[in-house]
Amino acid sequence: MxxxxxxxxxxxxxxxxxxxxxxxxxxxxxxxxxxxxxxxxxxxxxxxxRQGRGERMLAQFGPGDLVLLAARPGHGKTMLGLELAKTAARDGRDAFFFSLEETEAGIARRLRDFGVADGGGRFAVDTSDEISADYIISRLQNLPSGALAVIDYLQLLDQPRSKPELSVQLRSLGDFAQSADATVIAISQIDRSFEGSGRDMPGLSDVRLPNPADLSHFSRTCFLHDGKLRIEAIAP
Incomplete structure (x- = not known):
């Protein structure tokens, strides 16, 4: 803001x-x-x-990062993804919010509820049924370096059988982010079993994966729970 x-x-x-x-x-x-x-x-x-949260987080996500943003339902992961995208746009970067979950009207409503008339700047929403790693790369590949993409959400990328398996898509997104100096953030669900774990923050082992996937393609993780946020780098 x-x-x-x-x-x-x-x-x-x-x-x-x-x-x-x-x-x-x-x-x-x-x-x-x-x-x-x-x-x-x-x-x-x-x-x-909350001023500065988006800027502080984006400062930790460098060009080339593939970021996992994960939380249980109701803990603000979608709104945080939107906040990161609109913050990047207002900083003059090309920013996309790709959603296989929400409609454009639903996203606009979320922004209004957040108190913002629109994303502002170079912010775009894409709710195409064709969203996949290849689709996202095609939208970003001719843009200047520094573009940011938020994907809503990870578990839907390979839901259609016609799409490549999730690990293949993650590898493509990670390779593209590095070659194009872009930042790609994938919103993810956390398995409900975490609720009974007694831990105060989920981790990679709690990510819900209906289909197996290699999460080592991510370079950073960002977990949310009960208003707390933890960002960590994944060792190569």
């Missing part, structure tokens, strides 16, 4: 607007929030509390 001015200055502007327009301060705050691209002041503040 990039505000036109820091929040403390927005608050000063809101107090001034409240006096000049003779409106309640809460309405003045909402007006300024709308100007900044948010539906309400509360949504702006919520996003501000």
């Amino acid at each position: 990039k505000l036109s001015v820091p929040i403390f200055r927005l608050k000063r502007q809101a107090r001034l607007l409240s006096r000049e327009a003779n409106i309640p301060l809460v309405k003045a705050l909402d007006r300024l929030a709308h100007r900044e691209g948010f539906r309400s002041w509360s949504l702006l503040v919520r996003e501000a509390s």
Whole structure:
């Protein structure tokens, strides 16, 4: 999120607007929030509390990284994927959110619920049924270096029998990311057995794999659980 001015200055502007327009301060705050691209002041503040998370994470994902972003349902992995994509776009990078799970309308709704009118910048959503490693590479291969792709989600890439097996697709995506200086992030499900493990954070062994796959093709992992986040590099 990039505000036109820091929040403390927005608050000063809101107090001034409240006096000049003779409106309640809460309405003045909402007006300024709308100007900044948010539906309400509360949504702006919520996003501000997370400000920098996308930038900090992207700083750890270098060009050439194939990243696994995994969590159980309801722990924010899809929203984090969208946040990373829109952050990259607002930094001037080409950013794609490829989804085999959501519709474009559903993704737009998620962005609105997050308090953002749209992805902004060079952000694109693709919900084609043809999404696979080859399809994603075809969309990114002629773009400048630094492009970012988020895939929603890993377990659906090889669901159609016509698509290559998952390990083959992961190898293709990893090779492409390195050759094109791109960053590819695959959102993944965590098996429900993790809930009874007693551990506070899932790991690679908890990734749900209906079909076997070699996860060593990933260069980094990012696991989410109960509001906590852990990023690690996978040794080559």
